[in-house]
Amino acid sequence: MRTLTTRRVPTARLTQQILQVTPDPEGSAETVVFVHGNVSSSVFWRDTLLELPERYRPLAVDLRGFGGTDPLPVDATRGLRDYADDLAALLDTLHVDRAHLVGWSMGGGVVLQYLRDRPTAVRSVTLVNPVSPYGFGGTHGADGRLNSPDGAGSGGGTAHPDFVRLLREGDRGEDSPLSPRHVLATCYVKPPVRPAREDELVASMLTTHVGDDHYPGDSRVCDTWPGVAPGTRGVLNCLAPTHFRLDDLHTLPVLPPVTWIRGEEDVIVSDTSLFDLAHLGALGAVPGWDGTEAQPMLAQTRHALGLYARAGGRVREIAVPGAGHAVHVERPEEFGAALLATLSEGART
Numbered sequence: 491m492r493t494l495t496t497r498r499v500p501t502a503r504l505t506q507q508i509l510q511v512t513p514d515p516e517g518s519a520e521t522v523v524f525v526h527g528n529v530s531s532s533v534f535w536r537d538t539l540l541e542l543p544e545r546y547r548p549l550a551v552d553l554r555g556f557g558g559t560d561p562l563p564v565d566a567t568r569g570l571r572d573y574a575d576d577l578a579a580l581l582d583t584l585h586v587d588r589a590h591l592v593g594w595s596m597g598g599g600v601v602l603q604y605l606r607d608r609p610t611a612v613r614s615v616t617l618v619n620p621v622s623p624y625g626f627g628g629t630h631g632a633d634g635r636l637n638s639p640d641g642a643g644s645g646g647g648t649a650h651p652d653f654v655r656l657l658r659e660g661d662r663g664e665d666s667p668l669s670p671r672h673v674l675a676t677c678y679v680k681p682p683v684r685p686a687r688e689d690e691l692v693a694s695m696l697t698t699h700v701g702d703d704h705y706p707g708d709s710r711v712c713d714t715w716p717g718v719a720p721g722t723r724g725v726l727n728c729l730a731p732t733h734f735r736l737d738d739l740h741t742l743p744v745l746p747p748v749t750w751i752r753g754e755e756d757v758i759v760s761d762t763s764l765f766d767l768a769h770l771g772a773l774g775a776v777p778g779w780d781g782t783e784a785q786p787m788l789a790q791t792r793h794a795l796g797l798y799a800r801a802g803g804r805v806r807e808i809a810v811p812g813a814g815h816a817v818h819v820e821r822p823e824e825f826g827a828a829l830l831a832t833l834s835e836g837a838r839t
Contacts, residue, residue, distance in 0.1 A: 492512070492513075492540060494511060494512065494536060494540065495509075495510060496509055496558065497510060498558060499580060499583055499584070500583070501576070501579040501580050501582070502579045503575065503576050503579040504560040504562050504576060504579075505559070505560050506554075506559045506560070506576065506580050507551075507552045507559045508549050508550065508552070509532040509533070509535065509536065509549065509550040509552075510539070510550075511539055511540065511542075511547070515545075515546070515547050519544075519545060519547035520545065520546050520589075520590060520613065521546075521547045521581075521584075521586045521588075521590070522546050522547065522590040522591075522592060522833065523577070523586075523589050523590070523591050524539070524548065524549070524592045524593075524594075525550075525551060525553070525573075525577065525593040525594070525600050526550065526553065526557075527594045527595025527596045527597050528595060528596040528725060528726075528729075529556075529657070529673075529695050529698050529705065530556065530594075530595075530691075530694055530695055530698075531552050531556045531694040531695075532550035532552050532557055533557070533690060533691065533693075534594070534816065534818070534819060535550040535818070536550075536687070536690075537686075537818075537819075537822055538822065538826070541822065541826050543830075546833065551577065551580060553600070554572065554576055555698065555699040555704040555705070555725070556697055556699070557694070557697050558697070559576075561699040561704060563703035563704075564703060564707070564724050564727075564728055565723070566707060566721065566722050566723055566724055566725075566727030566728040567733055568728070568733070569603065570596075570599050570729070573600045573603070574600055574601075574604040574607060577601075577604055578604065578607075578608060578611075581611070587611065588610075588611050588612065588613050589611065589613060590612075590613045590614045590833050590836050591604060591605070591615050591616070592615075592616040593615070593616070593618065593620060594618040594619060594620070594818065595618070595620065595621060595758070595815065596621055596725075598619070598620020599621040599623070599734065599736075601617070602615070602617070602620070602623060602736050603734075603736065605739065605742070605746070606736055606739060606742070609743060609744045609746070613833075613836035614746050614747045614832050614835060615746055615747070615748045615749070615832075616748075616749045616751065616828070616829055616832050616833075617748065617749065617750045617751065617791075618751050618752070618817055618818055618825070619751070619752050619753060619815050619816070619817060620750070620759065620791060621787075623736040623739070623790065623794040624731055624735055624790045624794070625644060625729055625730055625731030625733070625734045625735060626644060626726070626731075626765075626766075626785075626787075627641075627643050627645070627648055627729075627730070627731070627765075627766055627768070627785060628642060628643040628644030628645075628720075628730060628731050628732075628785070629644075629731045629785050629790070630768075630782070630783040630784075630785065630786070631783075632786060632789040632792070633737075634737070634790050634793075636731055636732070637714075637768070637783075638712075638719075640710075640712050640719040641719050641730045641731055641732035641733075642712050642714035642717075642718065642719045643715070643716055643718070643766075643767045643768055643782065644720055644731060644732075645707065645718065645719060645720025645721060645726050645727045645729075645730040646702070646706040646707030646708050646709040646720065646721050646723075646724050647710070647720075647721075648706075648709075648718060648726060648765075649705070649706035649726060652666065653668040654705070656668060656669050656670060657670055657695070657698055657705070658700040660696050662689075662692055662693075662696070670692055670695045671688070671692050673695075674688070675688075677757055677765075677814070677815060678691075678758075678814065678815050678819070679815070679819060680753065680755040680814035683814075683820055686819075691819075702723050702724055703723050703724055704724055704725060705725045706724060706726040707720075707721055707723050707724020707725055708721030708722065708723045708724060708727065709721045709727075715778055715779065715780040715782060716767045716771065716778070716779075720732055736794065737794065739794060739797070739798050740794075740798045740803070745801060746803070746836060747803070747804040747806075747835045748798065748803060748805050748806070749805075749806045749808065749828055749829075749831070749832040750795060750805070750806065750808065751808045751810065751817055751825060752788070752807070752817065753809075753810050753817045754809050754810060754811050754812065754813065755812060755813060755814050756814050756815045757814065759788070760787055760788065761785075761786045761787060761789060762784060763784070766785050766787075768782045768783060768784045768785060769784035795807070806828075806832070808828050
């Protein structure tokens with residue numbers, strides 16, 4: 491019988507915790523690596539790992555500062571490269587030369603950065619409601635043009651302070667609309683769905699290290715609306731468009747197949763994201779709105795992957811009606827079918 495175990499793996503960069511299937515099907519099995527999103531951990535992949543056929547070797551990693559991995563500081567000036575380089579160190583330690591990569595939300599950006607830096611080490615890429623290749627916040631247009639040279643409207647200063655406080659306090663209730671449990675129930679999944687193992691997922695969210703070097707990161711005051719610009723440390727700053735931008739994926743020497751799976755009701759990664767200050771400004775929720783356009787996150791991902799496809803890469807976009815941000819949690823059967831199709835195609839590359 492297959493079960494799941496956690497294991498801490500010392501690597502050349504840091505000690506990382508992974509969730510893996512036991513017995514571990516090493517040898518000829520193809521490795522599939524799952525990378526979680528922001529304010530979560532490998533626990534969000536638990537059910538997915540158990541559903542994969544035995545010809546695959548699935549494992550999910552905790553990124554630095556989440557779950558059981560060492561909470562080393564995040565250098566946001568490198569974009570998502572701290573996380574991508576950590577992943578490379580893990581796979582080197584596990585003697586994995588090539589792997590299928592699956593990334594959710596911020597994890598989607600991590601696997602795209604890994605693809606950008608190590609294309610020959612990737613069999614396939616599956617993106618689940620991924621962050622835009624042009625960052626989170628502070629841009630407009632399908633090609634991700636900056637709203638302001640300083641990245642105003644993105645970075646560590648965009649997090650709601652009450653959510654940060656409740657995360658730091660380890661709040662497990664839902665009295666506040668900004669509690670981790672309430673955010674899970676209303677933003678990670680599409681209401682009225684309540685995820686299975688909800689307590690376990692909330693506990694996973696609460697493993698997030700909070701502070702300037704972690705979540706949300708530091709920030710700077712600026713003169714451009716909404717008055718905050720990215721800092722140089724921590725999670726939200728490594729997603730800022732001044733630090734993270736992948737506009738040349740179509741120039742890679744090899745182009746593994748890419749599948750983009752998204753929930754149509756996602757309120758986090760969306761062309762009208764409730765986490766984008768420009769869109770909130772247009773709704774009147776952030777004062778002083780100056781007309782700055784909302785970031786078209788989906789259009790930006792479609793633009794970047796369109797360039798990839800025109801260069802010869804195989805790209806599939808799968809929209810799941812009625813699903814929110816965590817398609818793999820809400821609609822495991824539909825997600826699993828799409829994933830298996832991608833893995834099969836990647837095995838032939």
